[in-house]
Amino acid sequence: MAAVVGTLLALLVFLAIFGIFLSDYMPLWMQDNEEALAAQVESQFGSIQNQMSSSYLTAQSGYEAANPVTLQSAGVPVFAQPTQGIVSFTENRQLFTNISFRLDSATGQAYYQNITSVGELAISLPNRYYVPMTFDLQDGGVIQAQSSASQQNMVFAPSVVANSSGGVSTLYITLFALYGNNSVLNLPSTAVYTTFVASQQYPGFVGTYVYDNFTTEYGCAWSTYWNNQFNYLNSTGYPTSANLNVYPNPSLDCIPGPSGSLTLVHVRFASVSHFILSVADFTVSLGQTT
Numbered sequence: 001m002a003a004v005v006g007t008l009l010a011l012l013v014f015l016a017i018f019g020i021f022l023s024d025y026m027p028l029w030m031q032d033n034e035e036a037l038a039a040q041v042e043s044q045f046g047s048i049q050n051q052m053s054s055s056y057l058t059a060q061s062g063y064e065a066a067n068p069v070t071l072q073s074a075g076v077p078v079f080a081q082p083t084q085g086i087v088s089f090t091e092n093r094q095l096f097t098n099i100s101f102r103l104d105s106a107t108g109q110a111y112y113q114n115i116t117s118v119g120e121l122a123i124s125l126p127n128r129y130y131v132p133m134t135f136d137l138q139d140g141g142v143i144q145a146q147s148s149a150s151q152q153n154m155v156f157a158p159s160v161v162a163n164s165s166g167g168v169s170t171l172y173i174t175l176f177a178l179y180g181n182n183s184v185l186n187l188p189s190t191a192v193y194t195t196f197v198a199s200q201q202y203p204g205f206v207g208t209y210v211y212d213n214f215t216t217e218y219g220c221a222w223s224t225y226w227n228n229q230f231n232y233l234n235s236t237g238y239p240t241s242a243n244l245n246v247y248p249n250p251s252l253d254c255i256p257g258p259s260g261s262l263t264l265v266h267v268r269f270a271s272v273s274h275f276i277l278s279v280a281d282f283t284v285s286l287g288q289t290t
Contacts, residue, residue: 027129030073030080034130037083038072041123043134044069044077045142046156048121052176053159055196055279064195069123072188085125087192088184089284097139097175099277102208112275113202118214119178121192121284139214140176143221152221162233162272169208169272180284187288197281204275212267219263227265 055063066080071085097118103111112118121137136143140158145151179197204210216222 027127030083033074034083034125034127037070037085038125038127038130038133039201040070041135042142042144042155043127044123045123045126045137048194049137049140049142049156052126052282054278055282056174056176056199057276059199060196061198062098062195064193067192067194069190069192070188071123071186078168081129081172082127082177083125084186084188085123086184086186087121087123087190087286088182088251089119089121089178089180089192089286091119091179097212097214099173099175099213100211101202101275101277102205103202105243109222111202111204113279119180119209119284120281121178136218137176137178138216138218140174141222143218145218145221152218152224155277157225160229162229162269164233168274169270170274171269171272172276172278173212174278174280177279177281178284179281183286185286187286189288191287193285195283195285196231197283199278199280202277204272204277205274207271207276209271210269212264212269215262215264217262219265222263226265 044067048069051065051067055065059145069087071087073083098112100110100112118138123135124132125131125134131146134145134154136145141154142156144153144155149231158176159172161170161172163170213221
């Protein structure tokens with residue numbers, strides 16, 4: 001009788017410990033795994049952006065760079081499968097970027113540079129224990145977005161250089177135009193291949209205004225980024241008449257329209273002494289690493 005009671009008590013202790021493991025420890029373990037995956041993906045997107053910038057700056061035309069991306073978290077052996085992410089590239093015709101400025105003094109009219117094919121490289125992490133999120137590379141910036149529309153951050157900023165010294169203001173904007181076949185992969189061992197094709201430079205006329213108009217699914221991230229930029233520039237003596245308008249909600253930048261709708265962002269810089277727009281073209285493809 002004592003042996004039977006002892007065995008039952010031992011089983012109860014085991015089941016109690018097992019229940020605590022399943023209800024408390026395993027979710028924390030998986031949350032740590034998914035959080036580590038999100039941090040790794042963010043770092044890898046930063047590496048992709050940095051590699052593209054390096055290829056552009058060194059004019060490595062035709063050079064293909066392979067950047068590995070991790071799409072699978074660690075799991076808990078036996079108890080929980082790894083969380084699988086998805087990487088996609090879309091040459092989105094609904095997105096556009098338009099920059100207008102004075103190219104010369106001959107007519108004084110505006111010159112419009114349109115980028116009608118703004119490609120997007122994105123990784124979706126449908127986390128089960130950590131916060132689901134998406135990382136998106138568009139227009140040279142890397143955005144982290146969570147399920148809430150207001151939870152959007154510019155984690156790696158695009159190349160915008162502005163300064164003011166001795167009454168002379170200078171502005172340089174570099175945009176990435178991404179091209180390629182629309183594709184989706186969810187393989188654990190995946191790579192993003194980027195090839196720098198060419199770049200064009202458009203020097204503006206002395207004393208030109210600059211308007212940057214573009215559409216995006218991440219209006220909150222972009223409006224926050226540009227507001228921070230303007231606050232910084234104004235504190236350093238840059239012309240203060242730069243301003244930002246976000247549509248359809250100018251006063252509520254982080255509340256977009258219906259799900260999947262685009263936000264139209266208008267950025268206006270004051271008249272600057274010197275302006276140079278650079279557009280770098282890249283082809284993007286997805287593949288399996290060996």
